[in-house]
Amino acid sequence: MFGFSKNKGGVHPEEHKAPSSTRPILTNIPLPAKLLLPLSQHAGADATPLVKVGDTVAKGQLIAAALRGNLSANLHAPTSGIITDIKPIVAPHPSGLPTNALIIEPDGEERWREQESLPIDPLTLSPDELASKVEQAGIVGMGGAIFPAAVKLRQGRRFEIKTFLINGSECEPYLTADDFLMQERAEDIVDGARLVRYILEAYRVVIAIENNKPQAIAALEKAAAPYGSIEIVAVPALYPTGSAKQLIQAVTGQEVPAGGRSNDLGILVHNVATVYAIQQALRYDRPLISRITTVTGACVSQPQNVEALLGTPVSHLIDICGGLKSEPNRLLLGGPMMGQIIPSLDVPITKGTTGILALNKREVNQQVPAPCIRCGRCVDTCPMGLVPLEMAKHSRTDDFEGAQAFGLNDCILCGSCSYVCPSHIPLVQYFEFAKGSLKLRKASEQKLEYTKQLTSMRGERMEKEAAEAAAKKAAKKNKRKSRSSETVDN
Amino acid sequence: MNSSIPLRASPHAHDSSHVNSIMFMVCVALTPATLFGFYIFGWPAVFLWIITIAAAVAFEAVCLAAQQQPLYRLKDNSALLTGWLLAMTLPPWAPWWIGIVGSGFAISVGKQLFGGIGQNLFNPAMLARVALLVSFPMQMTTWANVNPLFSTNAPSLLESLQIVFGFQPLADGVTGATILGQIKASGDVPVSELVATEFSLQQAFFGFTRGSLAETSEFLIFLGGLFLLYFRIISWHIPLSMLLTLTLVSGIFYSYDSAQYAAPWVNLTSGGIMLGAFFIATDYVTSPSTSAGKLLFGFGCGLLIFAIRAWGGFPEAIGFAVLMMNALTPLIDRSIKPRIYGRSHTGKPLPATATPRSQQRQ
């Protein structure tokens, strides 16, 4: 209530970070029988497969490329093996709808593609060349936003970047993947920070970490000590500080303009795991083929962080963590505040999977929704300064304009309001519903406009064709006429 | 495998709060003041309290059943709280039917007619109290003397039953007027003189005065309010701005003409002002949902209370003031919104401050 944070609102959910913090990151886990690689693991259009069924691929080989649209991202083979299928699989998405995927059967050899034997010192290349290398490595925002990292770097290069902010806040409960990455690989992260800083030509680098991670702070302070230019800042542990907008506010006191980007303030934010992936790509020529993810929740026998290949099925990772102790009430990818339920254990992890959670009923604590009593707790906790109760009220009656008047467009879906609602109203779902409906409405509006245009274009064309045909006919007639008149003349 | 699990969007965690427990906590906060009311006004107060609450819950059950809503809604304790609040504001020796009529009006007209919990425009308890006051002014302004339980003048159980369930008016010797009533009816007697003879700040603050069933002890109700603040069930905005406004405005007028206007401390310790500030005006449903709106709401309540007490026709003002501000709440909520992140107070996006790199190089 009397916090020292510059941020408005926010909540202090129970952390639940201890269970997955007892062991170091588990690496070199046994290969699963199959890797399922959705062609869409990023914000933009599907990547285009470059291989066909039956092809043998090497570890790190480019298997699907970002050809369509610049928001797409490359995809590489996480291990060597055979492409056994290219087909729709159940997506790691609440809808359970299909998504196109490449399926690799690992051969167990872990044979790398040819790598640059002596990687060039990245600092001898130009920033633009480095940005291209990041693009080739298929790196996306690994905090869950899955926005292509290279696109962000290029957008950032168009501005004078005063602060390059590295997001190590990891404010979601349960998750400790970033925490352990920072503890165990601090040097690589600091190196990555310097490389990105070089790409952006940023004045200042700040690594922001929530103050509930003293070990990570200590490790990074130690690693950054030789380079005076990298600041480690402890920010108050307050959900959703890990959201880029809130983090910028916590560190600099500035607010990203509505509808704008952090670039507009001369700030660029990357997640700490993204910076690590960039460092691995630039230093060692390793594309993004694995990530660290937290497997936890009361139903998991041995909660811990695992470095897993992209495409590893969730069930495989849960088996590695000792299997399920009890039937989970909720199975999620990501943290409990913004993570999404998954339809089955067979879905794979992707570039944006920060965690796998198997929660029991007590942890979820979902009660039957009751009518809103207008207590205003959602208003007090909203980090964006919105009025969630009014937004939900209007969304319920399909009055999306009304919901927008109370801030629907500015909502970041952080879930703070739903978390504190004493009536247990699924506020975020109302906003997802409203946002989705508005998007669909806009799409159908565009389609209507588009088809109207097509119709009129076709009408014009038909007219033109008809006119041309008539003209031709007339010309022919004229010609014949003139010829006949000529004959007459002769 | 998860077909049994309802499709639910995030978040998948929740704090331990629940409507049921919030309403229950408010009732807990009311308990000390209520027990004190039982003590000073004796068994009739206990009977009236039980009757009012039982009636409120019964009416709620009937209304829910009539609307084919699940009866487990009763567990939200909102009817209990409404009945309780109403009972606290009734004259302690009022006849039984006052409690039943009041509860019936509060629940059916004040709440369910609007669409049930969360939908009502006016505070149900205050609506009922005001309805009773204008309909049955005699019964609603007959104030029992302070006769603590087990004291010599206290009515016995049997007498108490007769007071509550009998139809005879109360004897003259056992009742009197409240200080605010005396001020209103004072005529030419200066207020300051009246206060000097009839008012004891200490007695008023701790509640040994004539008044409603359980709102005389400003001290205990204030403690209950602090309890709610501590558990963050209410925010400080409405009570503070309401009490501060009343203090300031009455202070200004008192220093201007102490013969005509009551002093701030009289205003602050009489007529259920604490109950109004901490428990009535802070009712979630009928007060604004934003902090700024709450401050404005409290300010309006404070101003109206003073105006009605000073110049109005009724001695007690809380009910009318709160109801009037309730009517303004939708307007306040529509016009006063918090500033959105990344936007100015008028809703325009904040300006971008970064310099494009090409310009920087020039």
Place this chain on the structure above:
Amino acid sequence: MFMAIFVLTSMGLVLGTLLGIAAKYLAVDEGNPVVKEIESLLPNSQCGQCGFPGCGPAAEAIAEGKADITCCPPGGQLLVEKLAAIMDIDLSTLEAQFTLPVVATIDGATCTGCTKCYKACPTDAIVGANKQMHIVISKACTGCSRCKEACPEDCITMAPEVASIGTWHWPKPEAA
């Protein structure tokens, strides 16, 4: 007394005259502007799914209340909402559930590449050359079924667009 009667009578007379003049000079145009407004909203593909010979006559019928505001499948829910706003109709009172917009799909196995559908399409949503399989660009298809009528092989089906992750969104939560 007489004064009061006099004042009220003269007030009535003056105001009545004013109203009469206003009615004459501020009269609404006979041509219904609503028809124009509605016509501008309709897809204008003249598909005839509504049962009227084109979008113009349909707009007239809708404006006069002779046709339902749900009569235009290509317009979808969006159009219904807009028409409801113009016609001042409460959406919840609508009995007829508007149908989901559909798009055409060509069965590649039976398509002979006759180009008849291609020629019938009012929005040029079908592409393909002679003797080759045709394909419907669903983005441009209004679901008017003209291609289906034109197809001699009966290989075109009309169906709502398949749900995909890109278009899926959370349903409204069940009411509390």
